Amino acid sequence: MGVQVELVDAKSLVFDSREHGFNTELGDMVYIRCISHFRAQMLSATLESIGVPCVNSHSVLERCSNKMLTTLALERGGIPTPRTLMALSAEGVPQAALSLGYPVVLKPLVGSWGRLVSLAKDRETLNALVEHREELSNPLDHIYYLQEYVRRPPRDIRAVVVGDEVAAAVYRVSADGEWRTNVARGASTEAFEPAGELIELLVKAADAVGGGVLGVDAMESSEGYLVHEVNGTVEFRGAQSAVQTSIPRKIVEYLVREVKK
Amino acid sequence: MEAVCSECEAKIIVPDDAIVGEIVECAECGTEYEVAAITEVGVTLKKAEAVKEDWGE
Structure with a gap:
């Protein structure tokens, strides 16, 4: 295909802001396959800062790694998507759930593979899920992304x-x-x-x-x-x-x- | 290629076409390793990273 390809382990990379570069040459374009969302985001941001385009771009990786940002982009693009409510604290969850109607789907803002995606069939189940979420140490887990359950x-x-x-x-x-x-x-x-x-x-x-x-x-x-x-x-x-x-x-x-x- | 599991000392068979960064698993105890280097002498493994909260698609 007329291109030279090199596999680079992102874990080995170090970026120097003063030198405007990494500790290794990264070519004309980088296809990012990091399994860690944050690693992919930081890699894409720094690559783009030194003029190396990447696929996907930093803005796409950031948008897709956060479910609320994805929802906003889909809504903005006129794409039919399940009705979603976001509560900025546990306090707003009961009201959001009432508005959606049970069952409701509770998802973490950041996460994949269905991890921590839960179906609350009633208020008692949702309260228990929220109680557990409040015990988690990541502040992102204290912002609640609730979605209608689509039959x-x-x-x-x-x-x-x-x-x-x-x-x-x-x-x-x-x-x-x-x-x-x-x-x-x-x-x-x-x-x-x-x-x-x-x-x-x-x-x-x-x-x-x-x-x-x-x-x-x-x-x-x-x-x-x-x-x-x-x-x-x-x-x-x-x-x-x-x-x-x-x-x-x-x-x-x-x-x-x-x-x- | 062969390596030894640092957890249970079982033999780990690493495919000949493996590349650096590939994940291999100990068939005996399930410990996951990452291929760290492949040289004429053989293959070097290091413990693979454990799944983290931000891992995924």
Whole structure:
């Protein structure tokens, strides 16, 4: 493809603000695959400060690593998304839940793989969840992101959107005894060919957060598709096991096009 | 390639096509290691980072 590629372990990098650079040469563009959201954010911010573009960009990584920022971007982009309320302290949670109606979904602002995503079927359960959250030491856990519970089949849609193309899409089917559809929670994947209207929505959702290489998650509701999440460092083990298309190839082709621009 | 688990001393088989940064697991005790270096002498492993709150997609 006419480009030279080097794998760099982000954990080994040191940035010097005076020297405007890192302790190693990082080339013309960096594709960030850090598993740590904060590491990815700091790496992208510093890279962009010295004129090295990265995929995804700092603003996209920041937006996607915080569920409220993602929601705001989706709303701003006119993307149908579940109704979301944010309470800035535990005090506001009962009022937010009343407004949404039970059951409600409680999610951490930062987190992945369905971790700490909880379904509160009634006020007692929600109170218990809030009590536990208040015991956590991270101040971010004391801001409450509550979402309407969308009645949907026991599955959602994961699309890997690369640039302006849906590289692959799968259904993620919840494991037995589990309502969450994360592959990390045991969900299985099935190939799925989205129709034109859905493709348009998925690409538009990726654009709404800034575009790049993204994992867009959508649900089938009685009122149509709702996009509930956009992932900035998309994982595709589950998706790749269900589709013929090579997702890494699609990503590499996109990166080569971007670096040659 | 082979290495020894520092926890249970079992033998860990590292695939020949492994690259630096790859995660391997001890089949006996489940401890996860990261490939730190591959040289002509062999493979060096270091303990892999544990899952943190901000890990994920």
